[in-house]
Amino acid sequence: MNSPHEEMWKKLGLNIDSHNALLQVLGGAYGDIYLNQKNRPKGMEYFDFVLSEIHGQRIQELLDEQAAGRKIIGSYCVFVPEEICLAGNASLVGLCSGADFAMEEVEKLLPRNTCALIKSTFGFRLGEVCPYLESADMIVGENTCDGKKKAYETLGTILPKNNLYVMDIPQMKSVEGRALLRGEYVRFIKAVEELTGVTITVESLREGIRTVNTKRAAMHRLLKLRAADPAPISGLDALLANQVFPSDNPARFTDSVNNLCDELEKRIEAKEGAFPAKTPRILISGCPMAVPNWKLPAVVESSGAVIVGEESCVGERNTRNQIDDSGTTIDELIDALTDRYFKVDCAVFTPNNDRLQHIKEMVKAYNADGVIHYGLQFCQPYLMESIPVEKALEDAEIPCLRVETDYSMEDMGQLKTRVEAFIEQLQ
Amino acid sequence: MSGGKFAGIDIGSRSIEFVIVDDNGVVLCSQQRDTGFDPVCEARELVAQYPHDLLMATGYGRSLCEVEFDCPTVTEIKAHAKGAHASISGASAILDIGGQDSKAIALYASGKVKKFEMNDRCAAGTGKFLEIMATNLGFPLDTFGDAALEAQEEINISSMCTVFAESEVTSLIARGADRKAIARGLHYSVIRRAAGMINRISDSGDIIFTGGVAKNRCMTTLLAKHLQRRVLIPEDPQAIGALGAALLAMESTSG
Numbered sequence: 022m023n024s025p026h027e028e029m030w031k032k033l034g035l036n037i038d039s040h041n042a043l044l045q046v047l048g049g050a051y052g053d054i055y056l057n058q059k060n061r062p063k064g065m066e067y068f069d070f071v072l073s074e075i076h077g078q079r080i081q082e083l084l085d086e087q088a089a090g091r092k093i094i095g096s097y098c099v100f101v102p103e104e105i106c107l108a109g110n111a112s113l114v115g116l117c118s119g120a121d122f123a124m125e126e127v128e129k130l131l132p133r134n135t136c137a138l139i140k141s142t143f144g145f146r147l148g149e150v151c152p153y154l155e156s157a158d159m160i161v162g163e164n165t166c167d168g169k170k171k172a173y174e175t176l177g178t179i180l181p182k183n184n185l186y187v188m189d190i191p192q193m194k195s196v197e198g199r200a201l202l203r204g205e206y207v208r209f210i211k212a213v214e215e216l217t218g219v220t221i222t223v224e225s226l227r228e229g230i231r232t233v234n235t236k237r238a239a240m241h242r243l244l245k246l247r248a249a250d251p252a253p254i255s256g257l258d259a260l261l262a263n264q265v266f267p268s269d270n271p272a273r274f275t276d277s278v279n280n281l282c283d284e285l286e287k288r289i290e291a292k293e294g295a296f297p298a299k300t301p302r303i304l305i306s307g308c309p310m311a312v313p314n315w316k317l318p319a320v321v322e323s324s325g326a327v328i329v330g331e332e333s334c335v336g337e338r339n340t341r342n343q344i345d346d347s348g349t350t351i352d353e354l355i356d357a358l359t360d361r362y363f364k365v366d367c368a369v370f371t372p373n374n375d376r377l378q379h380i381k382e383m384v385k386a387y388n389a390d391g392v393i394h395y396g397l398q399f400c401q402p403y404l405m406e407s408i409p410v411e412k413a414l415e416d417a418e419i420p421c422l423r424v425e426t427d428y429s430m431e432d433m434g435q436l437k438t439r440v441e442a443f444i445e446q447l448q
Numbered sequence: 449m450s451g452g453k454f455a456g457i458d459i460g461s462r463s464i465e466f467v468i469v470d471d472n473g474v475v476l477c478s479q480q481r482d483t484g485f486d487p488v489c490e491a492r493e494l495v496a497q498y499p500h501d502l503l504m505a506t507g508y509g510r511s512l513c514e515v516e517f518d519c520p521t522v523t524e525i526k527a528h529a530k531g532a533h534a535s536i537s538g539a540s541a542i543l544d545i546g547g548q549d550s551k552a553i554a555l556y557a558s559g560k561v562k563k564f565e566m567n568d569r570c571a572a573g574t575g576k577f578l579e580i581m582a583t584n585l586g587f588p589l590d591t592f593g594d595a596a597l598e599a600q601e602e603i604n605i606s607s608m609c610t611v612f613a614e615s616e617v618t619s620l621i622a623r624g625a626d627r628k629a630i631a632r633g634l635h636y637s638v639i640r641r642a643a644g645m646i647n648r649i650s651d652s653g654d655i656i657f658t659g660g661v662a663k664n665r666c667m668t669t670l671l672a673k674h675l676q677r678r679v680l681i682p683e684d685p686q687a688i689g690a691l692g693a694a695l696l697a698m699e700s701t702s703g
Contacts, residue, residue, distance in 0.1 A: 434508060435549070439566055442525035446561050 251294020256328020459509025540653025
């Protein structure tokens with residue numbers, strides 16, 4: 022089947038055969054996992070459409086903007102501020118890293134015992150199947166975990182446009198740590214200005230902050246509605262909105278999330294849900310789930326439980342906390358921006374007690390019955406933290422299951438048994 | 449349901465167990481056969497042969513049964529907790545080592561599941577590991593444990609991976625090591641792994657040992673010695689999952 026976008030993909034240098042294979046797998050998985058769900062809100066149609074056109078129409082849109090002079094910046098991490106990109110007349114897009122691809126090629130460049138997310142980043146580049154990566158004018162890497170930090174050294178050598186920019190990230194929530202992050206944001210502003218030729222002003226930065234604040238507020242509205250029983254939306258659908266968050270047009274995304282929320286409010290009033298009332302409720306906590314990584318949520322929600330929150334970078338860690346936009350100078354706005362991002366409780370920080378606290382708060386806020394801690398195999402920071410997380414939850418008498426897995430399907434049987442047994446425990 | 453008969457079927461990777469209880473939970477029938485390559489066919493025969501009112505399936509093949517017999521299912525975690533607690537009360541944890549998986553389950557005093565651990569993807573530290581090693585050393589599986597217990601010394605085996613352990617054993621044999629001592633070392637390596645799982649979820653109290661590996665005397669002896677805790681073996685340790693499923697079927701009808 023010929024896609025209307027094939028010309029565009031060819032121009033971007035994508036490997037058409039591999040890319041078609043990827044889209045076919047993606048479409049199949051999406052049909053099985055998403056479209057088979059019962060009682061979906063009508064507002065999800067927008068997200069179904071976005072996903073079906075995630076490598077098509079959205080790319081065309083970005084390329085049209087690019088032709089008109091706007092730049093595209095790709096990122097792999099929630100520490101890269103979209104506000105700064107928008108202020109500099111650039112779009113920020115999240116880059117693909119949620120599926121295994123071209124693994125034999127990847128393992129020529131990375132040790133086999135590298136987490137699936139990092140391997141996927143390389144797989145999408147080496148397989149030439151990520152149109153976001155190929156079209157981006159600048160790729161931002163960031164020094165979060167050691168795996169990513171060192172992998173970027175190699176990634177830099179295989180980017181066709183040689184356009185990797187690396188941002189340093191502090192590891193401690195100290196005065197010095199904050200100063201480091203602030204300094205990196207000042208440096209990033211300069212880099213964006215150099216890339217786009219646009220000077221970032223108080224007005225444009227404030228505008229960028231407002232746009233992203235509104236987007237985060239809409240997402241937060243959605244997340245809070247999930248506290249209702251019956252849950253008005255499945256965890257899979259809410260995850261999809263979180264996954265689309267970094268790639269879609271911000272204003273359109275915000276409107277669509279708000280429309281969805283209007284519908285969910287009516288559902289809650291009518292006591293309608295995606296699952297029946299009293300369905301066991303689970304909070305997922307840990308590593309991010311990038312598109313199309315739906316493995317664990319699909320297992321959970323086909324085993325008789327509903328996911329009511331994601332304590333994750335593709336979830337609440339990315340969408341909570343607003344930025345104060347009242348500053349009247351660039352310095353004040355940068356301070357406010359730094360304050361927001363410095364609250365991100367990624368497991369690369371030490372110590373990281375805020376995260377423990379936040380997980381417990383989320384359990385309470387979303388009426389969760391238990392927590393599944395999701396760790397990607399070989400992700401040291403989150404796997405290390407999963408043990409104190411489990412301990413803290415047990416002390417608070419909150420059931421917790423630690424799961425360690427990757428993107429492959431070989432452990433599906435064990436995973437399903439574990440998850441089902443955990444759900445039985447909650448009943 | 450007065451006069452009712454409740455069946456539980458546990459489809460494991462190596463064997464299928466089938467148990468029927470009456471409405472007081474008394475075992476009326478207990479059957480076992482190899483899983484083979486067509487577990488559904490084996491299960492169909494068992495289910496047809498022994499009439500019952502309600503069936504509950506567990507084990508890795510439970511979803512096959514769900515489709516075949518349109519019956520409810522339960523995980524092997526919950527089924528083992530139920531079956532073990534009904535057989536021996538008062539224990540704080542269960543260790544189940546089956547053909548290709550192992551699990552440790554911590555229990556509340558009521559017998560409910562408090563916490564559990566399972567082995568990950570491979571069969572290291574399970575019955576399959578011991579079976580392969582017994583063959584390598586030329587012992588029949590049912591006397592492997594006894595031979596290991598007779599060993600005068602114990603040779604430390606460091607590999608837990610079946611493939612690596614095989615080559616470790618081969619080189620020990622080549623060096624002329626006593627095969628009973630190697631056998632004991634192999635048992636001990638499984639114990640260390642199992643003990644690690646138990647210790648993560650439960651730190652004191654009696655342990656109920658279930659699954660086919662619980663029939664191995666060396667395993668039970670070494671486990672008790674290593675953990676310094678009492679290890680209790682139910683009468684038919686392999687049938688505990690099926691018994692639990694049958695009891696859960698019984699309870700499901702009593703409101």
